[in-house]
Amino acid sequence: MDDSPTRLNPSEYGFGRGQGTVPRASLDDQNHEFRLEQPMQRSDDTVADIQPTHSKEDNRGPMMATPTDQSGMPTEDINKLRVWYPSMRPVKGHGMGSGNSRVIVVDLVGVKSHTNAAKIRYRILMDLSRFPDSPPLAYVMSPESDAIQHVNVGYGERINLAPNRRICKICLGNIEGVFFSWPRDHLSRMRGFLNHLENILNTPNTASRMRG
Numbered sequence: 001m002d003d004s005p006t007r008l009n010p011s012e013y014g015f016g017r018g019q020g021t022v023p024r025a026s027l028d029d030q031n032h033e034f035r036l037e038q039p040m041q042r043s044d045d046t047v048a049d050i051q052p053t054h055s056k057e058d059n060r061g062p063m064m065a066t067p068t069d070q071s072g073m074p075t076e077d078i079n080k081l082r083v084w085y086p087s088m089r090p091v092k093g094h095g096m097g098s099g100n101s102r103v104i105v106v107d108l109v110g111v112k113s114h115t116n117a118a119k120i121r122y123r124i125l126m127d128l129s130r131f132p133d134s135p136p137l138a139y140v141m142s143p144e145s146d147a148i149q150h151v152n153v154g155y156g157e158r159i160n161l162a163p164n165r166r167i168c169k170i171c172l173g174n175i176e177g178v179f180f181s182w183p184r185d186h187l188s189r190m191r192g193f194l195n196h197l198e199n200i201l202n203t204p205n206t207a208s209r210m211r212g
Contacts, residue, residue, distance in 0.1 A: 072100030077187045110201025113149035132189040135179045139167040154210040
């Protein structure tokens with residue numbers, strides 16, 4: 001079985017550098033809750049940006065590294081990850097000077113809550129401004145805050161990356177130790193981080209509550 005990612009048409013999405021490209025994610029139509037019995041909608045069209053704002057507030061922990069020329073996620077690695085995570089998309093308007101993507105979205109399956117094992121899909125936004133030198137920041141875009149019951153997902157807030165909507169930060173626990181043990185390349189650390197996120201979403205930790 002060929003596990004190589006499908007190459008998309010560069011002329012259609014225009015990322016440059018001669019690499020296969022991926023379509024930009026839709027971030028304005030994700031206010032409903034994804035359930036397993038519903039077919040996933042592929043966001044195959046170029047869509048409006050999440051417009052960043054500029055503020056002195058950072059909302060990052062003390063361990064975060066300064067962005068470098070290698071920060072973000074290379075397009076070729078996003079293509080490889082789409083073999084396992086076909087919903088993964090970079091966000092239009094959030095490229096970095098190197099050509100890497102600063103913000104990506106992906107749909108992951110998790111449980112409803114620590115008392116309800118029903119499986120739902122969470123649409124996750126990841127801020128890769130300091131990745132791979134530091135763990136990404138991860139937020140739930142949908143379901144909306146009022147519908148979320150997972151104790152490790154915070155309440156909705158507005159951040160600089162998405163000032164026009166309220167998204168919910170995910171508690172990553174003590175990730176630094178394991179994150180820095182992974183190979184430093186983008187692909188290895190992102191695969192490890194996505195596995196970590198899936199574990200959080202499927203095994204709520206009531207000792208690290210962000211709600212409820």
